[in-house]
Amino acid sequence: MADLFGTGAARPGHRPRQDSSAMTGAHGLVGRDALLGQIAAVLAGRAALGPALLLRGQPGAGKSALLDTAVAAVRAHGGRTVHAGALECEAGLAFSGLHQVLHPLREWAGTLPQRQRYALDRTFGVVGGDAPDRLAVSVAALALVECAAEQAGALRIVVDDAQWIDPSSAEVLAFVVRRTGAGVAFLGAARPGTDSPLDQAGLPEAVVAALDAEAAGQLLDAAHPALPPAVRGGGRGQSAGAGRAARRAERASAGRARGAAREPAAQRSPRAPVRRPGALPPVRRAPPVAAGRP
Numbered sequence: 677m678a679d680l681f682g683t684g685a686a687r688p689g690h691r692p693r694q695d696s697s698a699m700t701g702a703h704g705l706v707g708r709d710a711l712l713g714q715i716a717a718v719l720a721g722r723a724a725l726g727p728a729l730l731l732r733g734q735p736g737a738g739k740s741a742l743l744d745t746a747v748a749a750v751r752a753h754g755g756r757t758v759h760a761g762a763l764e765c766e767a768g769l770a771f772s773g774l775h776q777v778l779h780p781l782r783e784w785a786g787t788l789p790q791r792q793r794y795a796l797d798r799t800f801g802v803v804g805g806d807a808p809d810r811l812a813v814s815v816a817a818l819a820l821v822e823c824a825a826e827q828a829g830a831l832r833i834v835v836d837d838a839q840w841i842d843p844s845s846a847e848v849l850a851f852v853v854r855r856t857g858a859g860v861a862f863l864g865a866a867r868p869g870t871d872s873p874l875d876q877a878g879l880p881e882a883v884v885a886a887l888d889a890e891a892a893g894q895l896l897d898a899a900h901p902a903l904p905p906a907v908r909g910g911g912r913g914q915s916a917g918a919g920r921a922a923r924r925a926e927r928a929s930a931g932r933a934r935g936a937a938r939e940p941a942a943q944r945s946p947r948a949p950v951r952r953p954g955a956l957p958p959v960r961r962a963p964p965v966a967a968g969r970p
């Protein structure tokens with residue numbers, strides 16, 4: 677586990693960056709060695725503050741990149757890793773976040789006492805009956821997590837965008853994370869200033885701050901090695917989120933390309949709508965029913 681981030685494993689969902697390996701190390705992230713070391717200790721169960729950590733950072737700071745890197749590396753070390761990502765569109769759907777975490781562990785549900793299995797089944801609406809109280813759900817979720825950790829050798833629960841976990845799930849997850857013992861680690865990421873039961877669980881936190889000027893400059897150089905010094909100089913001496921540094925370089929390149937070859941207005945393609953990655957496709961609306969139609 678000591679070489680957790682020395683594997684060079686590819687990170688799913690992230691574009692490889694040009695010429696970046698020389699200055700980023702095998703994990704491919706710029707300026708994050710200290711945070712990755714902290715994460716590795718948590719996932720290996722040897723962190724002084726315990727096997728849980730919540731990363732905090734503004735959008736674009738690099739939280740997801742850190743989680744993806746950690747997950748890719750730790751998966752090579754065996755055990756089981758659940759990588760969940762809360763969705764804004766499910767923030768109001770009770771227990772949807774808990775379902776994301778527990779569903780990948782369902783193969784072990786059969787080993788739970790019937791009462792606990794039933795509590796989870798009723799929570800997720802798999803069987804009918806009154807919803808169990810929150811304590812019963814929490815105890816059943818804890819039992820499933822501990823059982824999975826024991827059977828798999830180790831269990832890491834990784835939750836991205838935790839600011840969008842529905843409150844019911846956050847409450848149960850906080851209960852579970854506060855009680856889990858050896859073999860279970862929790863790593864989450866959330867924006868600052870949220871108010872969820874998971875925030876109030878008293879978990880150790882680490883701030884994903886903007887990259888310092890040196891790292892932001894390295895990122896610009898790696899992503900856009902041909903950037904003219906006058907443009908690239910704008911990135912020096914300022915700190916920035918990783919995403920912001922990359923976007924600034926892209927804007928600069930796009931501006932130069934526009935200057936080089938201006939298309940006549942009539943030939944320009946319409947501006948594509950901005951869509952978040954993973955967002956649902958646009959809804960096709962049925963035409964309104966004409967008044968007076970049968």
Ligand SMILES: Nc1ncnc2c1ncn2[C@@H]1O[C@H](COP(=O)(O)OP(=O)(O)O)[C@@H](O)[C@H]1O
Nearest residue numbers: 690705706708735736737738739740741918919
């Ligand atoms: N340390 C880093 N080195 C290189 N690229 C990074 C780094 N951190 C983030 N990125 C890139 O910046 C963009 C935004 O990062 P992301 O992890 O999505 O931010 P967040 O999850 O905090 O909103 C992504 O394209 C990501 O791959």
Ligand SMILES: [Mg+2]
Nearest residue numbers: 739740836837
């Ligand atoms: Mg993110």
